[in-house]
Amino acid sequence: MDTDFKTTNKFIINLVSALVYYREFLIINILFAVIIFLFRDSISFLPLLIFAVIVANIIAFYFIGGKRNKELDEIKLIINNIREGKYNNEEEIKLGSGLHSIERAIKKMFRKEKSDIDNLQRLQRVRSQFLANVSHELRTPIFAIQGYIETLLNGAIHDKKVNMNFLEKANQNTISLSNLLNDLIDISMIESGEMRMSYRYFEINSLISQVFQENKKMAEDKKLILDTIPAREDLQVFGDRDKLRQVLVNLVHNAIKYTEKGKIEIIVQEEEKQAKISVKDTGIGISESYVDRIFERFFRIDKARSRSIGGTGLGLAIVKHIIEAHHSKVIVNSEAGKGSEFSFYLKK
Numbered sequence: 001m002d003t004d005f006k007t008t009n010k011f012i013i014n015l016v017s018a019l020v021y022y023r024e025f026l027i028i029n030i031l032f033a034v035i036i037f038l039f040r041d042s043i044s045f046l047p048l049l050i051f052a053v054i055v056a057n058i059i060a061f062y063f064i065g066g067k068r069n070k071e072l073d074e075i076k077l078i079i080n081n082i083r084e085g086k087y088n089n090e091e092e093i094k095l096g097s098g099l100h101s102i103e104r105a106i107k108k109m110f111r112k113e114k115s116d117i118d119n120l121q122r123l124q125r126v127r128s129q130f131l132a133n134v135s136h137e138l139r140t141p142i143f144a145i146q147g148y149i150e151t152l153l154n155g156a157i158h159d160k161k162v163n164m165n166f167l168e169k170a171n172q173n174t175i176s177l178s179n180l181l182n183d184l185i186d187i188s189m190i191e192s193g194e195m196r197m198s199y200r201y202f203e204i205n206s207l208i209s210q211v212f213q214e215n216k217k218m219a220e221d222k223k224l225i226l227d228t229i230p231a232r233e234d235l236q237v238f239g240d241r242d243k244l245r246q247v248l249v250n251l252v253h254n255a256i257k258y259t260e261k262g263k264i265e266i267i268v269q270e271e272e273k274q275a276k277i278s279v280k281d282t283g284i285g286i287s288e289s290y291v292d293r294i295f296e297r298f299f300r301i302d303k304a305r306s307r308s309i310g311g312t313g314l315g316l317a318i319v320k321h322i323i324e325a326h327h328s329k330v331i332v333n334s335e336a337g338k339g340s341e342f343s344f345y346l347k348k
């Protein structure tokens with residue numbers, strides 16, 4: 001009884017499902033009707049023919065409906081499985097014969113969704129890591145400032161041997177804090193796409209002589225020679241002068257910070273269609289295994305050293321972004337113990 005009901009039910013479902021094909025059937029049947037009409041006099045078994053056409057129609061409807069339902073069920077099952085995360089890779093997605101194009105389309109969608117999710121998860125991890133780093137970096141100078149001020153308040157202020165020294169150190173840490181905040185603001189502008197570039201032609205020699213003037217004292221204080229090798233007079237390059245100044249200042253500061261003796265050179269070399277700008281030092285250098293990592297945010301080869309000289313670990317990340325916005329890239333040539341050269345090309 002129950003199976004009887006199921007069979008009838010399935011029969012009706014299949015017929016109803018086949019209704020999407022009614023247009024095709026209508027056309028065929030109109031054709032039949034025309035034939036029957038044309039030969040209406042010569043065909044004696046006309047009623048039988050009409051009956052046969054109707055029965056054939058119903059049978060065809062039934063099979064087509066059944067096939068369609070089976071295929072739809074298969075597709076529904078696959079979609080449900082994807083939604084419930086039952087597949088680990090696209091090879092597990094299989095549809096019956098005749099559905100290859102849908103199988104391919106679903107696999108493509110699966111791949112896209114998987115890579116989107118992977119990307120989102122990776123971004124999420126990067127974000128949390130970044131936030132953890134920021135908090136840690138902020139905590140270090142703030143704790144130091146707190147420590148010096150508390151010690152001073154607790155009496156050290158009257159101790160002539162340490163009071164100036166502690167104030168000096170607290171001041172150094174406020175400078176670190178302010179450097180960090182400035183770099184963070186830059187990074188966040190870069191992230192949000194708010195860092196607007198304004199490109200135009202400018203004289204590269206005037207930029208490097210400005211950077212030279214601004215940093216001469218810092219180099220002299222460390223007994224280092226800061227030198228420039230300019231290009232031909234009035235050589236123009238194309239870029240955002242102000243952002244490129246920031247790049248050069250960062251590179252020159254690094255060169256000064258990571259060099260104990262010798263010299264730092266800012267060099268411009270003219271080539272056929274571009275100009276190569278380099279900052280070269282005779283400092284501690286970078287071993288090969290670190291060369292790719294120094295552009296990561298907060299990455300420093302020697303954390304304690306960088307921090308003690310006011311580094312934030314964000315400088316090269318900002319440099320990389322600005323240079324890439326100029327459709328160029330930063331090239332590092334360095335040997336541990338010998339020195340480093342950071343260079344990039346600009347259109348002229």
Ligand SMILES: Nc1ncnc2c1ncn2[C@@H]1O[C@H](COP(=O)(O)OP(=O)(O)O)[C@@H](O)[C@H]1O
Nearest residue numbers: 254255258294300301306311312313314315316
């Ligand atoms: N000229 C250089 N010589 C040696 N090491 C360098 C030089 N420039 C950068 N580095 C290394 O790359 C790291 C990242 O640089 P950067 O992003 O500017 O951060 P920081 O604030 O530490 O200077 C530095 O901590 C240092 O270890």
Ligand SMILES: [Mg+2]
Nearest residue numbers: 254311315316
């Ligand atoms: Mg730096």
